Amino acid sequence: MQEIERKFLVNSEAFKEEAYKSTRISQGFLNSNKLRTVRIRITDDKGFLTIKGKSSVSGLSRLEWETEISKAEAKPLLLLCEPGQIEKTRFYINVGEHIFEVDEFYGENQGLIVAEVELSSEDEVFEKPDWLGKEVTGDVKYYNSMLSKQPYSKW
Template identity: 45%
Template structure:
């Protein structure tokens, strides 16, 4: 069974920016979400995917990912996906034995930046970079699927 084991962190500062190896702009939207799973469409450059992820809290989830035609993905994002879409740049940063994915969000989630690391097992040890902040792996507010209905700029602590 395909699975994802992922930890998610906030960042202390911008020191990671000098270590970026590559960056990808992404747009993604969700459709047909239920208590059991989320269904995501993502476009990144000339690639597009349909992703189904179990709706479980924590670092371990079932995940199924399938390549789809970019034109069809863009059409689904335009016509079927819940709004607002998630817009972000994913920066890849190598630290220790792992590549960190640092997502910098835009639009209704502007100002939010999180770092993710995929692990081979839930208890896998990893070196923590000095720019790494609080672990938010168990906080559903930081799940992309939740950022559609409760965007970062609407969180009480972010409203001016």
């Protein structure tokens, strides 16, 4: 239940050629308080309810609990969410021993591409692909919950 991840900007679209899978995601937040977020997400054919706790001081880790729900259950919950839903495509790329998840955003966050890699410890070493740019781990403006309130196009 402890999520440890690092987040980076992406400096080219070369990752798309390396992706083994992609999925379209729509998500909204029932609660986007900085101490906890409650997210509803719909992927191509599934729904998810996710609760995340406050990030650690380093921004690398936080409590995360997620359960799959049906797409039929998720759709009406998405309508209850706070204003500012997120639309993106997530690409999955194997890099060394890890899977990078790269999100290409749409709508008011068009132009933003962010990569995340989950780790088993905060000091775990991982291979960095050429398309990986500046690290933004812990920078709250890149959290999806913040992008729903302060979209990339308004920075």
